[in-house]
Amino acid sequence: MNAKKAVERQTGVALWRQIADLIRLSISNGDYDQTGMVPPEIVLAAQFGVNRHTVRSALAALADEGLVQAIQGRGTIIQRKERLSFPISRRTRFSQGLGGQARETEAKLLAQAVLPAAGEVAAGLKIPPGASCIQLDLVSSADGRPVSCSTSFFPQGRFPAMAEEFERLHSITKAFMAQGLVDYVRVSTELVARHADAAELALLRLSPGAIVIEATAINADPEGVPVQFSRTRFAADRVKLKIDT
Amino acid sequence: MNAKKAVERQTGVALWRQIADLIRLSISNGDYDQTGMVPPEIVLAAQFGVNRHTVRSALAALADEGLVQAIQGRGTIIQRKERLSFPISRRTRFSQGLGGQARETEAKLLAQAVLPAAGEVAAGLKIPPGASCIQLDLVSSADGRPVSCSTSFFPQGRFPAMAEEFERLHSITKAFMAQGLVDYVRVSTELVARHADAAELALLRLSPGAIVIEATAINADPEGVPVQFSRTRFAADRVKLKIDT
DNA sequence: CCGAAATGTCTATTAATATAGACAACAATA
DNA sequence: TATTGTTGTCTATATTAATAGACATTTCGG
Numbered sequence: 373m374n375a376k377k378a379v380e381r382q383t384g385v386a387l388w389r390q391i392a393d394l395i396r397l398s399i400s401n402g403d404y405d406q407t408g409m410v411p412p413e414i415v416l417a418a419q420f421g422v423n424r425h426t427v428r429s430a431l432a433a434l435a436d437e438g439l440v441q442a443i444q445g446r447g448t449i450i451q452r453k454e455r456l457s458f459p460i461s462r463r464t465r466f467s468q469g470l471g472g473q474a475r476e477t478e479a480k481l482l483a484q485a486v487l488p489a490a491g492e493v494a495a496g497l498k499i500p501p502g503a504s505c506i507q508l509d510l511v512s513s514a515d516g517r518p519v520s521c522s523t524s525f526f527p528q529g530r531f532p533a534m535a536e537e538f539e540r541l542h543s544i545t546k547a548f549m550a551q552g553l554v555d556y557v558r559v560s561t562e563l564v565a566r567h568a569d570a571a572e573l574a575l576l577r578l579s580p581g582a583i584v585i586e587a588t589a590i591n592a593d594p595e596g597v598p599v600q601f602s603r604t605r606f607a608a609d610r611v612k613l614k615i616d617t
Numbered sequence: 618m619n620a621k622k623a624v625e626r627q628t629g630v631a632l633w634r635q636i637a638d639l640i641r642l643s644i645s646n647g648d649y650d651q652t653g654m655v656p657p658e659i660v661l662a663a664q665f666g667v668n669r670h671t672v673r674s675a676l677a678a679l680a681d682e683g684l685v686q687a688i689q690g691r692g693t694i695i696q697r698k699e700r701l702s703f704p705i706s707r708r709t710r711f712s713q714g715l716g717g718q719a720r721e722t723e724a725k726l727l728a729q730a731v732l733p734a735a736g737e738v739a740a741g742l743k744i745p746p747g748a749s750c751i752q753l754d755l756v757s758s759a760d761g762r763p764v765s766c767s768t769s770f771f772p773q774g775r776f777p778a779m780a781e782e783f784e785r786l787h788s789i790t791k792a793f794m795a796q797g798l799v800d801y802v803r804v805s806t807e808l809v810a811r812h813a814d815a816a817e818l819a820l821l822r823l824s825p826g827a828i829v830i831e832a833t834a835i836n837a838d839p840e841g842v843p844v845q846f847s848r849t850r851f852a853a854d855r856v857k858l859k860i861d862t
Numbered sequence: 863c864c865g866a867a868a869t870g871t872c873t874a875t876t877a878a879t880a881t882a883g884a885c886a887a888c889a890a891t892a
Numbered sequence: 893t894a895t896t897g898t899t900g901t902c903t904a905t906a907t908t909a910a911t912a913g914a915c916a917t918t919t920c921g922g
Contacts, residue, residue: 385631386880428900444900565810566854657869669912690869
């Protein structure tokens with residue numbers, strides 16, 4: 373197991389950031405669970421083959437994220453290590469999926485708009501290009517930490533009060549129910565991973581260089597008629613996607 | 618749409634690398650399909666708010682990947698833009714999945730070993746810890762470009778000739794068939810995205826800072842008995858994972 | 863064939879990153 | 893309480909990343 377932790381120079385990614393990423397990974401892998409602490413700076417410096425100050429920069433970044441806390445004289449203790457397991461299946465729903473893993477989940481409406489469906493959205497929802505659809509931008513959090521941000525489109529003809537119902541109920545599932553749709557299933561999901569852009573860094577409170585997993589999904593009613601086209605970006609270091617087939 | 622392309626300073630990720638990532642994304646999004654060329658360096662520099670030399674560093678990195686080619690006097694032309702769509706379902710198989718998207722697919726055996734199953738592997742395969750299993754390390758390519766590298770474990774008791782059969786047939790599916798297993802299905806898949814480590818950079822021929830999607834999966838025979846535990850790392854900028862439910 | 867527009871190359875300067883070493887401050891413990 | 897093992901802070905230096913400007917070279921269209 374004991375994989376050699378290698379960092380590369382002259383790559384455009386600063387050593388301290390590479391090291392921060394590796395330590396974050398080790399933490400979420402449970403490598404330091406025995407002590408609940410990160411190894412001493414000198415040890416890490418030796419492991420990575422860099423100067424102690426470089427390791428300190430990495431740990432400072434992790435402390436900034438709230439992942440660890442350094443205490444003079446004692447060491448650097450681990451504050452958090454969870455990676456939420458997020459199910460993707462025919463019945464994917466945000467809040468249910470996290471059942472038990474987080475004390476509190478929240479979905480916050482950032483923006484809403486009514487606009488003509490175009491290209492990808494119209495095709496996904498199977499409505500004619502130009503037909504009105506409702507766009508909702510959300511940020512979802514678990515225990516106060518943002519986990520994902522999403523942009524969803526709904527056909528306005530069928531769900532005219534989507535925005536209002538969501539604001540009232542704070543749940544897509546409940547907003548669907550309030551408008552007469554009691555059940556829906558996931559019909560397709562596409563995943564892509566990339567670096568977070570500036571907007572996502574801000575929304576998800578990520579540190580620059582962080583990774584997001586972008587899931588483009590379509591939900592449909594039991595008859596197979598699409599009801600939602602969504603694009604959700606997950607903070608990759610906070611989630612694990614579990615695919616149930 | 619025209620999202621502001623923002624780069625962040627003092628983040629541990631060099632500006633030229635952030636810009637290279639953004640341009641790569643624009644290329645795969647088809648933003649430059651009208652001309653088949655990247656915008657002029659001066660235009661990009663203005664868009665990103667950086668010096669032209671910084672943009673040149675980014676383009677040099679992309680040229681190094683073979684994604685673009687700069688021609689003095691004319692501009693920078695796009696050489697490649699594909700992102701392979703990779704299905705994940707109960708019947709996920711590498712070569713079939715890419716049907717039609719690539720002219721030629723190849724799976725190459727890097728290493729093999731017989732070792733006692735431990736922890737995660739034993740649990741996934743539902744065999745007692747310490748029981749022998751066969752480990753195969755593969756790299757899979759499409760049209761000569763590496764797409765994923767994987768480490769798989771098989772119970773030795775049931776598939777003693779896994780390594781030999783794979784070397785002969787160059788296919789996991791066929792190696793299974795040669796040993797009497799005619800069908801198998803995917804029972805679980807977990808996805809995580811992270812930065813590639815040094816070994817993955819080399820195997821997948823990625824540029825440092827690149828992202829991999831790590832899929833941890835278990836395949837089972839029709840009776841539900843696990844036959845394979847695998848961990849596959851995809852080059853994130855070359856694939857799109859399509860989940861069929 | 864000239865000019866506009868693009869990439870290529872060079873020098874110089876500033877800012878960020880990384881290394882090196884020394885020592886202070888604090889915590890736990892023998 | 894003295895020792896050991898930690899993190900915190902300081903100075904100094906070298907390397908890499910980024911900016912700035914000037915000008916050469918190539919391509920293409922009028």
